[in-house]
Amino acid sequence: MDSVGNVPPKTLTGTFDIVETYHRILEDDPEITMPVAAIEALVELLAQTDAVTVYETLDLIQTQSAFLKMNIPNSIPLQAGTELFQQYILSCLKPSKTSSGNFEAVRQHLVSNGRLFVHRAKNARDMIARHGQNYIRDGNIVLTHGGSRVVGALLRKAADVKRAGGNVRFKVIYVVKDQRSIECRTVIDSLRAKGIPVAEIDEGTVAYAMRKVDMVIVGAEGVVENGGIISRLGTFQIAQLAMAAKKPFYVAVETHKFVREFILSQDDMESDIDQKIIRFEPDYVEDPTPKTPIRNAVDFTPPKYIAALITENGPNVVAAVSEQLIFLYSV
Amino acid sequence: MTPTQKGYAPNLTVFKKSLKAASVETSIENLISLLKRRQIKNSRPCAMATAELLRIVVARDRWTDLGKLIAHIQDVGRRLVEAQPRELAVGNIVRRVLGMIRDEGNEDRKNEGSDSGSATGSPQLEFSIPAPTTTKRPPSSSLRFASTDGVHFTEDRPTTRPPLMTSHTSYAVANNVPVQQSMFNLLSATGSPNLTPSGANSPHGDSTPHPFALSEKMINSTKDLRAEVVNGIEEILDELEQVDDQIAAYALEHIHSNEVILTHSSSVTVYKFLLKAADKRKFTVIIAESYPNDHEETHLAVMGKMKDPESEEEDKETYLKSLQAAGITVILVTDASIFAIMSRVNKVILATHAVIANGGLVAAAGARIIARAAKAHRTPVIVLSGVYKLSPEHPFEFESLIEYGDPGSIVGYEDGTLVEKMEVDNPLYDYVPPDLVDLYITNLGSHAPSYLYRIVADHYKPEDVNFNNPELLF
Numbered sequence: 001m002d003s004v005g006n007v008p009p010k011t012l013t014g015t016f017d018i019v020e021t022y023h024r025i026l027e028d029d030p031e032i033t034m035p036v037a038a039i040e041a042l043v044e045l046l047a048q049t050d051a052v053t054v055y056e057t058l059d060l061i062q063t064q065s066a067f068l069k070m071n072i073p074n075s076i077p078l079q080a081g082t083e084l085f086q087q088y089i090l091s092c093l094k095p096s097k098t099s100s101g102n103f104e105a106v107r108q109h110l111v112s113n114g115r116l117f118v119h120r121a122k123n124a125r126d127m128i129a130r131h132g133q134n135y136i137r138d139g140n141i142v143l144t145h146g147g148s149r150v151v152g153a154l155l156r157k158a159a160d161v162k163r164a165g166g167n168v169r170f171k172v173i174y175v176v177k178d179q180r181s182i183e184c185r186t187v188i189d190s191l192r193a194k195g196i197p198v199a200e201i202d203e204g205t206v207a208y209a210m211r212k213v214d215m216v217i218v219g220a221e222g223v224v225e226n227g228g229i230i231s232r233l234g235t236f237q238i239a240q241l242a243m244a245a246k247k248p249f250y251v252a253v254e255t256h257k258f259v260r261e262f263i264l265s266q267d268d269m270e271s272d273i274d275q276k277i278i279r280f281e282p283d284y285v286e287d288p289t290p291k292t293p294i295r296n297a298v299d300f301t302p303p304k305y306i307a308a309l310i311t312e313n314g315p316n317v318v319a320a321v322s323e324q325l326i327f328l329y330s331v
Numbered sequence: 332m333t334p335t336q337k338g339y340a341p342n343l344t345v346f347k348k349s350l351k352a353a354s355v356e357t358s359i360e361n362l363i364s365l366l367k368r369r370q371i372k373n374s375r376p377c378a379m380a381t382a383e384l385l386r387i388v389v390a391r392d393r394w395t396d397l398g399k400l401i402a403h404i405q406d407v408g409r410r411l412v413e414a415q416p417r418e419l420a421v422g423n424i425v426r427r428v429l430g431m432i433r434d435e436g437n438e439d440r441k442n443e444g445s446d447s448g449s450a451t452g453s454p455q456l457e458f459s460i461p462a463p464t465t466t467k468r469p470p471s472s473s474l475r476f477a478s479t480d481g482v483h484f485t486e487d488r489p490t491t492r493p494p495l496m497t498s499h500t501s502y503a504v505a506n507n508v509p510v511q512q513s514m515f516n517l518l519s520a521t522g523s524p525n526l527t528p529s530g531a532n533s534p535h536g537d538s539t540p541h542p543f544a545l546s547e548k549m550i551n552s553t554k555d556l557r558a559e560v561v562n563g564i565e566e567i568l569d570e571l572e573q574v575d576d577q578i579a580a581y582a583l584e585h586i587h588s589n590e591v592i593l594t595h596s597s598s599v600t601v602y603k604f605l606l607k608a609a610d611k612r613k614f615t616v617i618i619a620e621s622y623p624n625d626h627e628e629t630h631l632a633v634m635g636k637m638k639d640p641e642s643e644e645e646d647k648e649t650y651l652k653s654l655q656a657a658g659i660t661v662i663l664v665t666d667a668s669i670f671a672i673m674s675r676v677n678k679v680i681l682a683t684h685a686v687i688a689n690g691g692l693v694a695a696a697g698a699r700i701i702a703r704a705a706k707a708h709r710t711p712v713i714v715l716s717g718v719y720k721l722s723p724e725h726p727f728e729f730e731s732l733i734e735y736g737d738p739g740s741i742v743g744y745e746d747g748t749l750v751e752k753m754e755v756d757n758p759l760y761d762y763v764p765p766d767l768v769d770l771y772i773t774n775l776g777s778h779a780p781s782y783l784y785r786i787v788a789d790h791y792k793p794e795d796v797n798f799n800n801p802e803l804l805f
Contacts, residue, residue: 039518088518110518120517134727256517308689308725314796315725317689319781328514 016048018064019071022078029118031149034221035081035256036121038068042085043114046107054093054103061086074296076230076269077221080259085110087329124254125150127312129157132217132252135310136170140214143206143242145175146232147183148219150252152190154310155217159194172198173209177234203234210245217310220253224263225325227303227318229253233277236266239305248307255311260325263300341365343376347383355391358384359407366415374420374684375640378719379571381411381424386564389428389557397436397556404429405798412799417734417760419685419693419722422799423791424567426723430792431563435556567719570774574717575600575640577774579607585713585772588612590677593705595619595666596695597628598682600715602637602651604772605680609657616654617662617676619669621697623740624759633663666697670704679705679712681763685732686714686721688787690765690780693732696758702767711769718773723787723796729762 022041026032032040045064051057065082069075092106132154136142144151161168172191176184188198201209216238220229229235229251242249263269275297303318310316341349346365350358362384365371371380388407394400408425415421578600586592586608594601595618605616618633620626631637635653654661664672679701683694692698692714705712726732738755765780772778778786 036517084514084518088515091515117517124517137728255514258514313793315688317781317784320784323785324514 016045018042018045018068021045022068022072031122032118033121033149033254033257034077035084035259036118038065038078038081039085039117040114041068042082043110043117047111047114057103057107058086058089061089073275074221074298076224076259076261077257079261080222080257083260084256084328121254121256124256124312125153128252128254128310129153131312131314132250132310133158133161135215135217135250136168137214138168138170140170141173141212142170143173143175143209143213143216143238145216145218145235145238147187148232148252149187150219150254151217152187154252155187155191155196156194159191159196170196172196173213174198174200175203175206175234175238176200177203203237206238207241210241210247213242213245213247215247216242216249218249218251220251220257221298222257222259222261223251223253223309223321224259224261224300225322226262226264227306227309227321228263229301229306230263230269230298231301233275233297233299236299236301236305239301243305249305250308250310251306252310255313255324258321258325260329264302266300269298269300341370343371343380346371346380350383350387355388358387359410363410363414366411366418366421369415372418374418374720375571375574375717377415377418378420378424379568381421382428382564382568382571384411385425385428386561386568389560389564397432397439400560401429401432404432409799417732419687419724419732420719422724423719423722426791426795426798427567427719428560428564429795429798430790431567432560433792433795435559435563439556571717571719574719574774575603578715578717578772579603581772581777582608583611584777585678585680586612586614588614590614591617591675592678592680593617593619593669593672593676593701593710594680594682595629595669595697595701596621596625596682597632597637598695598715599637599640599651600717601680601682602632602654604715605654605659606652606657609654609659613658613660615660615662617664617672619664619666619697619701621695622666623757624736625695630663633661666700669697669701670707673704673708673710676705676708676710679710681712681714683714683716683720684760686716686771686783687726687732688721688723688784689725690768690771690783691726691729692716692763692768693760694763696761699761699763699767702763706767712767713770713772714763714768715772718775718786718790721773721783721787721790723791726762732760732762734759 018041021044022037025037025040026034042061042065045061046057049057049060051060061082065079065086068082069079072078089106089110093103128150136155136158142155144155155172158168158170174184174188176188184200188200191198199209218229218231218235218238220231220235222230224230231251239249269275277297306318308315309318309321346362349361353361362371362380365380366377371377385404385407388404389400392400392403394403404425408422408429411425412422582604586605590612592605592614594605594616608614618629620629633654635650635655637651637653639649639651681692681694681698681701683692683698685693687693694714702712704710736757736759738750738757741757742750742753742755744750765783768780770777771780771783773786775786
């Protein structure tokens with residue numbers, strides 16, 4: 001490697017905007033998750049940059065990741081992707097038994113396999129569905145919330161079991177919120193198309209409905225180091241109600257959403273996510289709900305509420321998250 | 332357990348004897364029917380019978396490569412598990428054996444790899460994705476690959492063993508780290524030579540390069556492997572025999588002078604644990620009788636008539652030393668007084684039937700009442716369990732783990748008029764959720780319930796966890 005000082009600072013060719021790329025990737029493929037979109041954006045960055053040295057590239061990735069993080073309101077999920085990407089490169093560069101340490105090879109691999117990563121991420125979802133379908137037994141009523149694609153895939157898989165002649169008849173109670181009914185709509189319609197009876201309820205009805213429910217399955221945007229989840233606003237209260245009613249609360253989530261953040265309560269997210277959910281107004285305002293992106297607002301559910309994380313590697317206890325992360329970032 | 336099992340009824344001892352004469356297939360069928368008829372029951376006998384059977388299968392069966400052997404063991408295991416799905420120990424032993432065979436295979440291939448100085452081209456390490464980092468395999472290696480192919484790993488694997496193509500399994504196999512590295516799967520360049528197994532001692536003495544001895548080695552290696560695997564199974568059998576004593580070795584750390592310990596039912600593991608502690612300490616043990624399924628044995632145990640499990644081998648009954656003789660004050664109570672007496676108890680020690688990956692356990696009926704009462708009184712609950720009882724299966728429905736026994740032991744059949752008018756359930760087991768347990772003591776040491784998943788991951792290979800559930804195999 002050349003000494004850094006001798007190399008003229010090379011920047012990006014043309015006008016590459018990582019934030020715009022990230023948004024475009026998310027829009028192009030509605031099935032993609034935020035961490036994977038961030039990884040994809042970094043892959044594009046890697047393809048377009050003419051940085052040659054290791055240091056230059058790493059520095060570029062780092063600054064661009066930080067820039068992306070700054071410009072996205074809810075940055076914790078994408079942070080899972082950018083950190084995984086950086087850590088992967090770092091671990092590959094370290095010459096060891098498990099790595100050749102050849103930077104160019106690593107770069108080539110990442111640049112040329114962008115679609116593969118997306119494909120793997122989607123496969124992970126399918127695997128979660130396969131593992132998760134076992135949770136749903138005949139006669140169960142499952143409560144879910146938000147438009148999680150993993151949960152949708154899981155429920156559809158369980159419905160397929162029913163169609164394949166299995167004896168699983170289950171019902172779904174779907175907590176629907178007006179602000180983002182569109183994403184729920186797709187899941188609900190696909191379930192009804194498979195013959196699963198779905199009840200749509202309002203968030204205020206959850207406590208009332210909980211007695212009928214056998215289990216709660218939700219998705220997550222990110223899983224933090226202690227095993228707690230960052231998920232759509234309203235998940236936390238459902239988790240609390242489920243625990244009060246002694247109903248198991250499962251989280252279906254891919255391992256690439258594990259993120260090295262240690263969040264203990266809602267307040268801890270504020271440095272990363274400024275949601276402006278609670279606004280104190282001295283005077284009467286016409287519409288008390290904030291205009292800011294409530295559609296994407298999230299909350300944090302502590303690990304003690306979570307019975308198990310259903311990942312592509314099978315059901316995991318929450319304690320396994322920290323172990324995986326520590327191992328990953330100590331390489 | 333019941334007197335009828337002695338004498339003519341076949342049990343573990345009879346089964347072990349029959350293994351010597353009967354053919355492999357007869358023995359498999361034999362064990363299946365013994366399991367179905369509950370003539371072999373409880374974790375330890377089931378685990379021993381399974382290990383004994385698998386030893387015969389490995390030793391006598393004709394197999395030419397490990398792939399076929401794995402497929403066969405999976406098949407036998409599946410049949411055994413189907414015969415008695417609630418005896419989780421059966422599946423555990425099958426998984427242990429499978430994992431061991433895979434290890435042998437890996438080590439063996441690594442040896443060859445070091446011989447030819449390149450990455451091996453075995454099916455498990457072949458990947459669908461072309462990896463840019465793959466170094467060119469030297470020409471000699473492809474030759475070697477072709478020649479050893481038929482001996483160890485055939486390309487056309489049997490259908491019962493689905494290809495291990497997902498990146499995470501192959502990666503995990505290669506590195507012997509089941510869970511941890513899986514987060515890199517998303518990005519990993521699977522198939523790079525750097526994923527060849529690393530570290531670990533070779534089973535054969537000749538790990539030094541021996542290019543000319545290769546052909547000779549190929550002939551010997553099946554024999555070697557067979558011996559290795561049989562040895563491994565014998566190690567498991569040894570472990571099963573020693574496990575209670577190993578657990579008992581931790582007794583002094585947990586039982587202190589003048590403590591009051593509560594336990595229930597008649598478990599040899601707990602009994603030996605208490606006896607060990609009694610060598611040095613004086614304490615009181617309260618035993619709940621666990622009516623109606625185990626009270627007779629419990630009464631006998633309290634009277635100092637606890638059968639020594641090893642005595643079964645020699646057809647003559649010997650008894651363990653009685654608790655009283657060891658200097659322990661023993662109090663027998665009914666199950667109804669558990670809550671009342673809990674305020675005086677310092678520690679609860681429970682035996683278990685099976686432990687599941689989430690840290691919960693399946694134990695003799697009554698265990699959950701005790702654990703709940705202990706929770707209410709903030710009394711620590713310690714569970715004694717051999718590692719062979721740890722199951723990687725995740726219970727999707729706890730009710731399915733509970734076995735129901737003879738209702739006649741609650742309401743006798745002579746009470747016909749009553750039996751006709753009501754339904755009598757006699758659950759043999761209880762599910763105790765992980766939050767009611769404070770500590771597990773296994774033959775490996777003490778663990779928090781939240782840490783059990785790690786022990787599980789250390790003992791079973793991820794690709795074997797669902798061997799009896801083909802849908803989850805990849």
